Structure formats: C-alpha cells, structure tokens
Amino acid sequence: MIAAAIDTPAVLIDLDTAEANIRAYQRYCDEHRLKLRPHIKTHKLPGLAEYQLAQGAVGITCQKVSEAEAMVNAGRMQDVLIAYNILGEAKVSRLRRLAERVNISVVADNIVVANGLSQGFADADRPLPVLVECNTGAERCGVPTPAAAADLALDIAALPGLAFAGLMTYPPAGQTASVTAWLSQARDLIISRGLEVPVISSGGSPDMWHAHEKSAATEYRVGTYVYNDRSLVERKVCGWQDCALTVLSTVVSVSGKHAIIDAGSKALTSDLFGLEGHGFVPDRPNLFIDLLSEEHGRVVSRDGALDLKIGDRLRIVPNHACVVSNLFDTVVLLRGDRHVGEARVAARGQVW
Amino acid sequence: MIAAAIDTPAVLIDLDTAEANIRAYQRYCDEHRLKLRPHIKTHKLPGLAEYQLAQGAVGITCQKVSEAEAMVNAGRMQDVLIAYNILGEAKVSRLRRLAERVNISVVADNIVVANGLSQGFADADRPLPVLVECNTGAERCGVPTPAAAADLALDIAALPGLAFAGLMTYPPAGQTASVTAWLSQARDLIISRGLEVPVISSGGSPDMWHAHEKSAATEYRVGTYVYNDRSLVERKVCGWQDCALTVLSTVVSVSGKHAIIDAGSKALTSDLFGLEGHGFVPDRPNLFIDLLSEEHGRVVSRDGALDLKIGDRLRIVPNHACVVSNLFDTVVLLRGDRHVGEARVAARGQVW
Numbered sequence: 001m002i003a004a005a006i007d008t009p010a011v012l013i014d015l016d017t018a019e020a021n022i023r024a025y026q027r028y029c030d031e032h033r034l035k036l037r038p039h040i041k042t043h044k045l046p047g048l049a050e051y052q053l054a055q056g057a058v059g060i061t062c063q064k065v066s067e068a069e070a071m072v073n074a075g076r077m078q079d080v081l082i083a084y085n086i087l088g089e090a091k092v093s094r095l096r097r098l099a100e101r102v103n104i105s106v107v108a109d110n111i112v113v114a115n116g117l118s119q120g121f122a123d124a125d126r127p128l129p130v131l132v133e134c135n136t137g138a139e140r141c142g143v144p145t146p147a148a149a150a151d152l153a154l155d156i157a158a159l160p161g162l163a164f165a166g167l168m169t170y171p172p173a174g175q176t177a178s179v180t181a182w183l184s185q186a187r188d189l190i191i192s193r194g195l196e197v198p199v200i201s202s203g204g205s206p207d208m209w210h211a212h213e214k215s216a217a218t219e220y221r222v223g224t225y226v227y228n229d230r231s232l233v234e235r236k237v238c239g240w241q242d243c244a245l246t247v248l249s250t251v252v253s254v255s256g257k258h259a260i261i262d263a264g265s266k267a268l269t270s271d272l273f274g275l276e277g278h279g280f281v282p283d284r285p286n287l288f289i290d291l292l293s294e295e296h297g298r299v300v301s302r303d304g305a306l307d308l309k310i311g312d313r314l315r316i317v318p319n320h321a322c323v324v325s326n327l328f329d330t331v332v333l334l335r336g337d338r339h340v341g342e343a344r345v346a347a348r349g350q351v352w
Numbered sequence: 353m354i355a356a357a358i359d360t361p362a363v364l365i366d367l368d369t370a371e372a373n374i375r376a377y378q379r380y381c382d383e384h385r386l387k388l389r390p391h392i393k394t395h396k397l398p399g400l401a402e403y404q405l406a407q408g409a410v411g412i413t414c415q416k417v418s419e420a421e422a423m424v425n426a427g428r429m430q431d432v433l434i435a436y437n438i439l440g441e442a443k444v445s446r447l448r449r450l451a452e453r454v455n456i457s458v459v460a461d462n463i464v465v466a467n468g469l470s471q472g473f474a475d476a477d478r479p480l481p482v483l484v485e486c487n488t489g490a491e492r493c494g495v496p497t498p499a500a501a502a503d504l505a506l507d508i509a510a511l512p513g514l515a516f517a518g519l520m521t522y523p524p525a526g527q528t529a530s531v532t533a534w535l536s537q538a539r540d541l542i543i544s545r546g547l548e549v550p551v552i553s554s555g556g557s558p559d560m561w562h563a564h565e566k567s568a569a570t571e572y573r574v575g576t577y578v579y580n581d582r583s584l585v586e587r588k589v590c591g592w593q594d595c596a597l598t599v600l601s602t603v604v605s606v607s608g609k610h611a612i613i614d615a616g617s618k619a620l621t622s623d624l625f626g627l628e629g630h631g632f633v634p635d636r637p638n639l640f641i642d643l644l645s646e647e648h649g650r651v652v653s654r655d656g657a658l659d660l661k662i663g664d665r666l667r668i669v670p671n672h673a674c675v676v677s678n679l680f681d682t683v684v685l686l687r688g689d690r691h692v693g694e695a696r697v698a699a700r701g702q703v704w
Binding site (some may be wrong): 005007008009041063064084085087088090091109110112113124135139141142144250252253254255256257258260262265266267269270271272291292293294295296298310311322323326328329349351352 | 357359360364393415416436437439440442443461463465487491492493494496588602604605606607608609610612614617618619621622623624643645646647648650661662663674675678679680681701703704
C-alpha cells in the first residue's frame with residue numbers, strides 16, 4: 001500500500017528493484033568480461049549513477065553535454081562518454097570545460113564534427129578521446145561502412161587535440177551476427193592501418209542479455225535496464241516484478257464505460273513503442289488505458305467489469321520509462337512500498 | 353535568419369505572431385459576444401497570459417492546481433478556472449489558499465469531488481464557484497446526461513461552501529448541433545428547478561471559428577490558438593504563417609538517404625494527433641521527419657534531393673504545440689526573426 005500522503009500523479013521509483021536490476025546486469029557483464037557503461041538517460045539521477053559506478057560500471061553514458069554537466073555537477077562521476085555528435089562552438093567550449101574536470105569522451109560520425117572538436121581542443125592539455133560512431137543497421141547516426149569508419153578513425157587520429165578512442169554503435173535489435181561482423185571488420189581495417197582500437201562500445205536494452213554474443217564489443221551501454229518498462233516486458237527482457245518505475249495515478253471520474261485517471265501524456269508520454277495502449281497496471285491486468293490527453297488518461301476494461309471508483313489509485317508501468325523520467329522535476333523514492341524520500345531529477349530537460 | 357547564438361534544440365516563440373493570434377481571436381469573441389477564457393496549457397507563460405487578459409480575456413483556464421499556483425505566483429491573474437476534478441485533501445487545501453488570493457472556480461462531474469470541495473470550503477469567507485462538467489460526446493470527463501447535470505447542479509448548490517456556477521464541457525470536434533442541444537437542455541432543466549446558470553463554458557481549438565454557432569455557450573476556452581501547430585494547420589484552422597512556436601534544430605549527421613537532427617522526442621514529443629511524421633518544416637516542405645528517438649530526429653526527403661549538410665538548421669512546426677512547451681524550462685522569444693529574449697516556462701511540469 002503506497003502512502004496516501006503521496007499526491008498524484010507521481011513517479012515512484014522502487015530503489016530495491018532498481019538496485020537489484022543494476023547488480024544483476026553488472027554480474028552478467030562481469031561474468032562475460034564486458035565493461036558496463038550505463039546510460040543515465042533513463043533515471044537522470046546522480047544517486048543511481050553513483051550506485052551503478054559503485055557496483056562496477058566503468059563510467060556513465062550521456063547523450064548531451066548538458067546531461068553530462070548536470071551529472072558531474074551533482075554527483076561523483078569521473079568518466080563520461082557523450083554518445084553524440086557535438087557540434088557548434090558553444091557546445092564544444094562547454095565540453096572543453098567539462099573535460100578539464102573529469103574524463104570525457106565523445107563520438108563523431110563525420111569530419112565536420114571532428115574538425116569542430118579539434119578546433120576546441122587543439123591547445124588542451126590532454127587530447128579528447130573520440131570514438132567513431134558506426135551505423136550497423138539502426139539507420140540513425142553512424143558512418144555507413146567499415147571502410148568509412150577506418151577513414152574517419154585515421155582522420156581523427158591526425159587532428160590536433162583529438163585521440164582516436166575506438167568504435168561505438170547503437171545497433172539494431174536482434175541482429176547480433178551482422179553487427180559483430182561489421183564491427184570486427186572495421187576494427188581489423190583500422191588495426192591494419194596502424195591504429196589501436198581501445199574500445200568497441202555497443203548497447204541497447206532489448207539485446208542486453210545477448211551482449212556477450214557480440215564478441216566484437218568490449219563495452220556495453222544500457223539505460224532502461226535500471227527501471228525496465230512495459231516495452232521490455234513485452235519483449236520478454238524482464239518481468240513486471242523487475243519494473244522499478246511506476247506512475248501512481250488517481251481515478252477522478254467514472255462513467256458507465258470508462259474511468260478517467262489524473263495521468264495523461266504529461267505523465268505517461270505518448271510513446272507507444274509499437275504497443276497498444278498507454279502502460280499497464282500489473283495489479284489490475286484487465287484494465288487498458290486506451291486514450292491520453294495531456295492531463296487525462298482513459299481507462300476501460302478489456303475483460304469483465306471496470307470496477308473502479310473515484311479515489312482509487314492505479315500504479316502504472318509506462319510503455320517507455322526514460323521519457324517519463326524527463327517529465328517530472330522530482331520522483332518519489334520507495335523501498336518496496338515504504339516511502340523513503342524524494343529525488344530531484346537532475347538531468348531532466350537537458351537538451352543541449 | 354535566426355541568430356546563430358541561439359543554441360539548438362530550442363523552442364522559438366514569435367511574439368508578433370502569438371500576439372496577432374491572440375488579438376484576432378479576441379476580436380472574434382468580442383464580435384460574437386462570447387467571453388474568452390484562454391487555456392494557459394499551451395504557452396505556460398505568465399507574460400502571454402497577461403497579454404491575453406489585456407486584450408479582453410475574462411480570465412484564464414488551468415488544468416491543475418499547480419498550474420494555477422504557478423501562474424498566480426508569476427503574473428497578474430485575478431480570475432482562474434481550473435477545469436478539472438480536484439480530488440484529495442492536499443489539493444483542496446492548496447485550492448483554498450489560492451482562492452483566498454484570487455477568484456478561483458473549478459469543475460466537478462461527481463458528488464465525491466463535490467463533497468471533497470465542500471469539506472475544504474465549508475468555513476470559507478466566500479463560496480467556491482463550481483461548474484458541472486458535461487460529457488457532450490468527447491467521452492472523457494463529464495456527467496453523462498443533461499438530467500445528471502441538473503441533479504449534480506442542485507447537489508452542489510446545497511453543499512456548504514460551494515456555489516453552483518454553471519456548465520462546462522470539452523466538446524467533441526465538429527458536432528456543434530448536438531453539443532448545443534445537450535447544453536441547452538441541461539441549462540433549461542436546471543433553470544426549471546430554480547437555479548440560475550451563470551456560465552456555459554465550451555472550448556477547443558479545432559472548432560474555434562465556429563464557437564458562435566454553439567449558441568448555448570457564453571464563454572469559450574481555447575489554448576492552442578496562441579501558437580497553433582501542425583495539427584491545426586492540417587485541420588485548416590490556421591496557416592503555417594500563423595504558427596508562433598517552432599523548434600529550431602541542427603543537422604548533426606547526414607547519410608546518403610537521411611539526415612539526423614538534434615531534436616527528438618524530448619523536443620518534439622511523440623504526439624502524432626493522427627498525422628504521419630513528427631512536425632513540418634515550412635521552409636523545406638519536401639522534408640519529412642520519419643523517426644524520433646529521444647535525442648535524434650531522422651529526416652528524409654519525400655520529393656527530390658535531401659540537400660542537407662551538417663550544421664544546417666531546420667525550423668520545425670511540431671504536431672502539437674502544448675506538449676512541446678511542457679518539455680523546455682525556457683523558450684526563446686523572437687519578433688519576426690529578431691531575438692528579443694528568453695522566458696522561463698513558469699507552468700511547465702505542473703502535474704498536481
């Protein structure tokens with residue numbers, strides 16, 4: 001029973017579950033001699049990042065300079081990979097200041113970004129480590145071929161202020177063999193041209209328990225595993241009991257056919273991730289959230305009576321946990337059902 | 353040409369366009385003797401709310417107590433309708449404190465909510481005005497029938513601390529005749545039972561230029577009209593030149609087939625509103641944003657060459673403006689293309 005004093009809508013984080021998720025995946029990585037570099041985008045909480053590091057993570061991953069700044073300012077972070085093309089003098093100069101405080105590495109998939117980084121770091125005390133981002137099939141960022149990866153690696157190694165630091169990919173889910181082949185080929189090409197490839201960084205929660213099959217990777221980045229969510233349960237990566245983030249909501253209106261809860265797209269987001277409906281209520285599996293507006297969620301029953309009354313509270317596992325973390329300034333911390341505090345979501349809304 | 357100093361992704365607000373939108377709709381309401389009570393959920397900015405009031409709005413609409421608190425704390429607001437079932441002692445007691453500072457009215461669609469409000473206001477100096485929310489077909493909140501509206505109106509009028517203040521609906525789009533019939537019938541029933549119906553409040557941007565045809569309504573609530581967005585352009589409610597909110601983004605990666613911009617679902621949101629793709633670039637109508645992840649937007653061409661290079665900036669009209677406002681702590685203020693300042697989004701993230 002969640003404390004009645006917790007007003008809704010609220011994001012609840014069960015620390016026991018989150019910490020168990022962190023330990024379990026660290027164990028897996030240790031067993032398979034993979035370095036774990038968790039992505040903080042899911043929790044955006046310095047406290048949980050520190051727990052990840054204490055369990056053995058080699059560093060953290062951020063997506064934007066501002067996320068890295070927020071984490072470094074609020075927690076004890078010594079090693080941050082920003083897995084994004086950092087472009088523009090303003091961002092590069094902030095990156096430089098951050099790199100003077102902690103170990104920062106970044107990625108690039110093109111020479112324009114690499115040149116910009118070089119200009120910003122040409123007179124730095126230490127070169128900036130830059131990994132080449134590889135498009136191994138997810139069709140987002142990344143150089144298109146292993147040959148292009150090798151070319152860019154050599155360009156980076158030759159640029160003042162930069163050090164080539166390895167390869168990085170956000171791979172397509174379920175395509176371990178082709179991703180491994182791509183990365184191995186790029187690695188071998190680069191070595192044959194006289195450079196070392198210190199790190200090969202792959203990632204993604206959907207394939208997290210198959211990370212060791214990506215034999216080319218030396219490091220794995222994973223974010224959602226800390227909380228899990230409906231999308232990962234539906235993909236059978238975890239179970240409902242492993243979901244550490246839930247949205248607590250209250251029924252504010254009931255009609256014959258539906259009920260309205262006080263959690264809409266401002267709490268659950270519109271992310272569908274290929275699913276139907278907007279989250280799942282493990283305690284009431286017959287319920288289905290069929291419609292969201294900004295402050296309203298509409299709940300119907302898919303099986304049997306709706307059986308909801310005004311004031312009832314529902315604890316919802318969202319489709320996608322990371323985007324929910326980005327909507328709330330604070331989250332409520334639990335251990336089991338016990339309320340143990342609140343945490344400010346330090347890296348929320350960091351888009352730059 | 354937007355100032356290069358504005359880093360991306362950024363939410364740009366063209367104040368000239370926003371103010372023109374506000375004046376145009378105020379003129380329409382004045383002509384048709386409708387009271388205008390704009391919903392601040394779209395801009396969440398005290399400054400624009402003050403402009404709306406200065407042009408003749410009778411007050412503002414908020415959806416949550418916390419939104420009303422943020423607006424009253426940061427701006428000159430004297431009259432606020434919170435168009436939501438306020439439930440629970442914590443929220444009702446905050447509502448009471450707010451009602452001691454400015455004129456607050458709320459809605460209820462059930463007796464549980466009405467009883468809770470009554471308990472909180474029984475010993476207040478002034479009764480709390482409560483409108484009955486009516487489900488006129490949108491199937492969200494609201495009493496189901498005109499007879500139920502009349503029953504709840506009489507209950508509210510009889511409860512200590514409350515005053516029955518009228519009817520409120522968020523109507524289904526495009527069904528003016530049936531909504532008018534519903535509201536008229538409820539009004540006449542209530543009058544026949546001895547109560548006055550001071551206000552009939554309807555709303556919604558899609559039907560905003562037909563508001564005068566809803567002859568039963570005395571007041572209209574509209575939010576999105578201040579900025580407009582792709583969904584309203586596609587419904588032919590406005591044109592691209594009327595869109596005051598745009599998301600400025602930068603191309604950070606280019607492949608043969610697509611480009612990646614630094615605006616993903618953390619900037620544009622996943623709201624589709626029945627549309628394909630994630631926003632529209634009026635300056636480059638051949639471009640189509642076919643995929644979002646949190647920090648990446650993927651851009652393809654639907655017609656002709658992609659013709660984008662790294663560092664190019666795109667100004668995107670999002671599918672849904674209101675939810676974009678909720679993601680950014682600050683927005684950039686423009687007049688035309690001239691950069692005139694920044695504004696803190698005071699009512700962002702207010703969910704309670």
